[in-house]
Amino acid sequence: MDSDFAFKELKVWQMSIDFADIILDLVENLNSSFKHYRLVEQIEASSVSISSNIAEGKGRESKKEYIRFLYIARGSLYESISILTLFEKRKWITKEVLEKLEKMGIEIASMLKGLIKAIARTL
Numbered sequence: 001m002d003s004d005f006a007f008k009e010l011k012v013w014q015m016s017i018d019f020a021d022i023i024l025d026l027v028e029n030l031n032s033s034f035k036h037y038r039l040v041e042q043i044e045a046s047s048v049s050i051s052s053n054i055a056e057g058k059g060r061e062s063k064k065e066y067i068r069f070l071y072i073a074r075g076s077l078y079e080s081i082s083i084l085t086l087f088e089k090r091k092w093i094t095k096e097v098l099e100k101l102e103k104m105g106i107e108i109a110s111m112l113k114g115l116i117k118a119i120a121r122t123l
Contacts, residue, residue: 016051
């Protein structure tokens with residue numbers, strides 16, 4: 001029987017949750033004497049938006065809508081990496097932290113691409 005929350009079984013959703021969890025831990029310990037609250041809010045929102053859009057898309061009525069939400073999730077991932085790059089440039093996070101998160105991001109992006117292709121083949 002299909003779960004009402006079948007998105008939770010998707011590896012890409014699980015990894016996106018882990019990514020957001022790492023980001024939330026990171027911003028709680030930012031290496032900045034002056035907190036740029038808007039940037040902190042933006043990275044929190046964009047990182048959480050990845051898994052949220054995967055879940056929301058899965059709950060939509062059509063496969064086309066689902067694909068649209070997967071593209072939105074990918075955009076949120078790219079936004080997150082962009083902000084993290086700025087954080088590293090300002091020395092708020094280390095290059096190693098950025099590289100770890102970029103590696104996760106590449107894996108998430110690859111899984112999103114695969115899921116989009118798989119759904120598109122069934123249209």
